[in-house]
Amino acid sequence: MSAMRKLPDSHPTGRLRPPSYAIAGLAGTSFKHAHLPAILAEGTRDGFFEVHAENYMGAGGPPHHALEQIRRDYPLSLHGVAMSIGGPQPLDRNHLERFRALAERYEPAVVSEHLAWSTHETTYFNDLLPLPYTEATLSRVSEHVDEVQQAIRRPILLENPSTYVVFRESAMSETDFIRGIVRRTGCGLLLDLNNVFVSATNHGYSALDYLSDFPIEHVGEIHLAGHAEQVDDEGDRLLIDSHDGPVAGAVWKLFEIVVSRCGPIPTLVEWDSNIPDWPVLKAEAGAAQQILDRHATPVTSGKVHARR
Amino acid sequence: MLVDERIGRRDGGRLSFAVAFSPALLDPQSETPAAVTGPNEKAAVRRYNVYRNNVTVSLIDALAAIFPATQRITGVEFFRAMARFHVRATPPTSPLLFEYGRDFPGFIERYEYARSMPWLADIARIERAWLDAYHAADMETLRPEALASIPPERLSDVIFVPHPATRIVCSEFPAVSIFVPNRSEGPVDPIVAVAPQDALITRPGLEVVVRHLPPGGAIFLACLISGRTLGQAVSAAFEASTAFDLPANIAGMIEAGVFTAIDSGDPG
Numbered sequence: 063m064s065a066m067r068k069l070p071d072s073h074p075t076g077r078l079r080p081p082s083y084a085i086a087g088l089a090g091t092s093f094k095h096a097h098l099p100a101i102l103a104e105g106t107r108d109g110f111f112e113v114h115a116e117n118y119m120g121a122g123g124p125p126h127h128a129l130e131q132i133r134r135d136y137p138l139s140l141h142g143v144a145m146s147i148g149g150p151q152p153l154d155r156n157h158l159e160r161f162r163a164l165a166e167r168y169e170p171a172v173v174s175e176h177l178a179w180s181t182h183e184t185t186y187f188n189d190l191l192p193l194p195y196t197e198a199t200l201s202r203v204s205e206h207v208d209e210v211q212q213a214i215r216r217p218i219l220l221e222n223p224s225t226y227v228v229f230r231e232s233a234m235s236e237t238d239f240i241r242g243i244v245r246r247t248g249c250g251l252l253l254d255l256n257n258v259f260v261s262a263t264n265h266g267y268s269a270l271d272y273l274s275d276f277p278i279e280h281v282g283e284i285h286l287a288g289h290a291e292q293v294d295d296e297g298d299r300l301l302i303d304s305h306d307g308p309v310a311g312a313v314w315k316l317f318e319i320v321v322s323r324c325g326p327i328p329t330l331v332e333w334d335s336n337i338p339d340w341p342v343l344k345a346e347a348g349a350a351q352q353i354l355d356r357h358a359t360p361v362t363s364g365k366v367h368a369r370r
Numbered sequence: 371m372l373v374d375e376r377i378g379r380r381d382g383g384r385l386s387f388a389v390a391f392s393p394a395l396l397d398p399q400s401e402t403p404a405a406v407t408g409p410n411e412k413a414a415v416r417r418y419n420v421y422r423n424n425v426t427v428s429l430i431d432a433l434a435a436i437f438p439a440t441q442r443i444t445g446v447e448f449f450r451a452m453a454r455f456h457v458r459a460t461p462p463t464s465p466l467l468f469e470y471g472r473d474f475p476g477f478i479e480r481y482e483y484a485r486s487m488p489w490l491a492d493i494a495r496i497e498r499a500w501l502d503a504y505h506a507a508d509m510e511t512l513r514p515e516a517l518a519s520i521p522p523e524r525l526s527d528v529i530f531v532p533h534p535a536t537r538i539v540c541s542e543f544p545a546v547s548i549f550v551p552n553r554s555e556g557p558v559d560p561i562v563a564v565a566p567q568d569a570l571i572t573r574p575g576l577e578v579v580v581r582h583l584p585p586g587g588a589i590f591l592a593c594l595i596s597g598r599t600l601g602q603a604v605s606a607a608f609e610a611s612t613a614f615d616l617p618a619n620i621a622g623m624i625e626a627g628v629f630t631a632i633d634s635g636d637p638g
Contacts, residue, residue, distance in 0.1 A: 116465060116466055116467070117468075120466075120468060120504075120505030120506075121506055121507035121508075121534065122505070122508035122509075122534075123503075123504050123505050123506060123508065123576065124576050125505070126508075127576055144465030144466075146465075149388055150385035150386075150387070150388055154465065179388060180465065181465060182388045182389075182392040183392075184463045185392070185396075185461045185462070185463065186461065186462040186463060186465045187392070187395055187425045188424075188425060188428045188429055188432065188467065189421060189424040189425045189428060191388075191391065191421060192391075192421075193387060193388075194405075196384070198384035198385050199385065199387070202385060226417040226418070226420045226421065227406035227407065227408065227417045227421075228406065228407055228408070229387060229405055229406055230404075230405060230406070231387070231405065264409075264417075265409040292416070292420070293416070294412060294417055295408070295412065295414075295416045295417070296408075298412075300416065300417065300420070302420060
C-alpha cells in the first residue's frame with residue numbers, strides 16, 4: 063500500500079469543512095501565534111500548519127481564536143506531545159478525552175503522537191523520554207496506541223524518537239520495535255528525519271541503514287528540524303534535538319533520498335524555540351516544497367511498490 | 371497493589387524502566403541510572419544529563435513564560451535560580467503547562483532571597499490569574515440593560531453569574547501599579563503608589579484586563595462571585611469600607627465584564 067493512500071488526508075467521514083484542501087504532497091510549518099498577523103496578511107493559501115495539541119487544551123480564549131482562523135484556511139496537523147504513550151502506566155483518561163475533543167473540533171488532516179513517555183506516577187517531566195525495546199514494552203505501547211486510536215476513531219501517526227542513551231535491557235532494534243507497533247495497531251508513522259540523524263549520530267549507526275530498515279511504506283508525514291551539538295563523555299559528537307534553528311544539510315540530504323524513493327509525503331518544518339520571523343520559517347517550508355514537487359510524478363511514487 | 375503493577379514496580383522488572391529512569395531527572399545529586407548506557411558500553415553521564423537539562427530548563431522556561439513581570443522585577447538570573455528550586459521541589463502534575471505554577475507565588479513568599487521584595491508573591495498571583503483568564507471559556511459579558519430591567523424592589527435579591535475569566539487578587543501592596551509597567555514592553559518608571567491595591571482580572575473579549583479595585587470593591591465582588599445576593603454584597607462592602615461607592619462599583623463591574631448573566635432569583 064502506498065504511503066499516500068495508507069493514511070487519511072481528510073476526515074474519515076469525508077466531511078472536511080471548506081475551504082480546506084488536501085495535505086497530500088505539501089510542506090508545512092509549526093504554527094506560532096506570533097506569526098498569525100503575517101500569515102493572515104499574506105492571504106496566500108498553500109501548505110499546512112501543525113500545532114502541539116496541549117497548547118489548545120484550555121477552555122477558550124486567544125489560542126482557540128487563532129487556531130480557528132488557521133483551520134478555516136489551511137489543513138491542520140494535530141501533534142500531541144504529552145500522551146506518554148511510551149510509558150508503562152495507564153494513559154491519563156482526562157488527557158485522552160481532551161485530545162479526542164480537539165481532534166473532533168478541528169478535524170485535523172493528520173493526528174500524531176510520540177514513541178516516548180513524559181509522565182511518571184503524577185509527575186509531568188515535559189520531555190520526550192526514552193524506553194527500552196522489549197516484548198513487554200512493545201505490548202504496552204501497542205495497547206496505548208490502540209487506546210488512543212479507539213478514542214479518536216482514526217489511526218494516528220507515531221513519531222520515531224531522538225535518543226541520547228540506550229537501555230541495557232533492550233532486546234530489539236528501534237525499527238523492529240516500530241514495525242511491531244504498526245503490525246499490532248495499524249497505526250501510521252511520522253518519520254522525523256532530524257531524529258533519525260540525531261539518534262544515528264549519537265548511537266554510532268548509519269542513518270541510511272536505519273531508513274532502509276524503517277517501515278517507510280507506513281509513513282504519513284515527515285518532520286524536518288534543526289539540532290544543536292554537544293559532546294558525550296568520550297568527547298564524541300552528541301546531537302541534541304533542539305528545534306531552534308534551520309534544518310541541517312545532512313537532514314536535507316536524507317529528505318531528498320526518502321522523497322525520491324517514496325514520493326511527496328506531507329512534510330513539516332518544526333521550529334519551536336529561537337523562533338524566526340515568518341518569512342524565514344516559510345522559506346524553510348518552501349525549500350521542502352521544492353524537493354517534494356521535484357518528486358511529485360506518479361512514476362517515482364510507484365517505486366515504492368517496485369522496491370518491495 | 372494495582373497501581374504499582376501498572377507502573378512496572380511489581381511486574382518482575384519487565385516494565386520498571388520509568389521507575390529506574392525518573393528519580394534522578396530532578397535530582398542533580400543522584401547518579402546516572404544504571405539501567406542506561408551509551409552505545410558500545412560508552413558512558414551515559416553526559417547523555418543522561420541531556421534529559422536532566424531538558425526537563426529542568428524547559429520547566430524553568432515554562433515558569434518564565436507564565437511569570438514575565440515577576441522575572442522582570444527580579445532579573446533573569448535571580449528568577450531562574452528561584453524557579454530551579456521550585457521546579458525541583460514541585461514539578462508539574464498536569465501535562466498542560468499552562469496549569470503549572472499555582473504553587474509558585476506561595477514558594478516566592480517563603481523564598482529566603484526574595485524577602486526584600488514582599489510584594490513579589492502578589493505580582494506572581496496576578497500573573498497566574500492572568501493566564502487563567504487567558505485560557506478561560508469564551509462567554510458574553512453582562513449587558514448594562516440586563517440590570518436596568520430588574521424592578522427596583524427585586525434588585526437586592528439579584529444574584530450574578532461570574533464570567534469564567536474573572537479573578538480577584540487582594541494585596542497589601544500597590545500590586546497593580548507594580549504589575550502593569552513590569553508586564554508591558556516599555557520602561558518602568560519609579561513606582562510612587564504606596565496604598566494597598568486589590569486587582570481585578572477579567573477577559574471580556576480576547577484581551578485580558580487587569581485593573582485596581584476601589585475601596586470595598588474586592589469584598590463586594592467576592593461576595594457576588596460566591597453567589598450571594600446584591601443586598602448581601604452591598605452590606606459586606608459597606609462594613610469593610612465606609613468609602614464604598616455602590617453606583618461606581620456596579621458601573622465598573624459591568625464595564626470590566628466580571629459577570630456573564632443575572633440570576634434574578636426567579637426559578638421559572
